[in-house]
Amino acid sequence: MKRFLLFYCLCISFFVCSQTISGVVVSEEDHPISKVLIVNMSSNQKVYTDNFGNFSIAGKMGDELRFAKEKYKGERIKTNNDLLKVILQQLPQEIEEVKIVNKSISHSKEEELRTAIGLPKGPEKPREKPADAVDDIVKPLIRIPPMVNVQAIYDVVSGKSKRLRRFYKYEDLQEGLAWIQNNIDIEYFEEAGISPEKFNDFLMFSLKDEKVLMYMKAKNIGGLTVSLDNHIGAYLKRIGKK
Incomplete structure (x- = not known):
């Protein structure tokens, strides 16, 4: 018995x-x-x-x-x-305005990736456009009649354009990181082995992946969670937890 x-x-x-x-x-x-x-x-x-x-x-x-x-x-x-x-529940998707764009731009790496994962382009911010050496200086010069964009030449030569791009990139990154902190399920990553004090470091590690960066820019929390999950193992290995 x-x-x-x-x-x-x-x-x-x-x-x-x-x-x-x-x-x-x-x-x-x-x-x-x-x-x-x-x-x-x-x-x-x-x-x-x-x-x-x-x-x-x-x-x-x-x-x-x-x-x-x-x-x-x-x-x-x-x-x-x-x-x-x-x-x-499906997240609302912005319908992108149809535009005629330069072929080289439409086939850029970022554009191809964004199209491949089905993300709409985020709304443009009201910012001063940094002058571009090719678009704002060279192309106007080879037109008929040629045009000289003095302000663009000054911005490129003085380094103003480069500083603006750097500042906008930093500003977007900080805004994106703040959005992730406010919307992502931190507990999920904590239980996977990434402590809250290491979470920002983990994000910077994962943002080397262009897909993660794209989901952050598009504020797509579902895609971001899946993409970040793919980097947990590599990050834990890097910091010696696996």
Whole structure:
């Protein structure tokens, strides 16, 4: 009888420990969403939904699951059954004005990346445009009739244009970092091993990835979370935690 009870307890323990939580992730229109990042905060296990929005992840009742996907608002759910239906709310996207642009600009690396990940261009700030040696000096000179832009020549030669670009880059970075701090789920990264005092350092490390930078500029929290998640392992290895 004792052996039977011991065997029974072991079976129950094995069942509890090996429980799987499954479900599907859909949009508000009930369309399945693929490639959604799902993290079990109790075990830090990560999976992605398949092409039909389905997922399975090891866990137990009461575990907290978090969901992140580009263009969607993040979601967190405490599991109360082993079959879930999770609805992600799509973030509003700005419709970009159609413009005729120079071919070399439209095929620049930044433009290609922005198009590839489906991000709209952020609104332009009312800033003084730094003079450009080619666009504002050389091109006007080869027109018919030629034009001399004295102010542009002064701005380029004096270094004013370069200082303005540097300042705008710094200003955008600080604004972006502040936005991330106010909107990202810091607890998620803390539980992954990145302490709050190391979070800014982690951000600077991750921002070397142009995709992370693009999501920050577009203020896309879902895409940013997924992209930052891809850099956790490399960062922990760099600071000697793995």
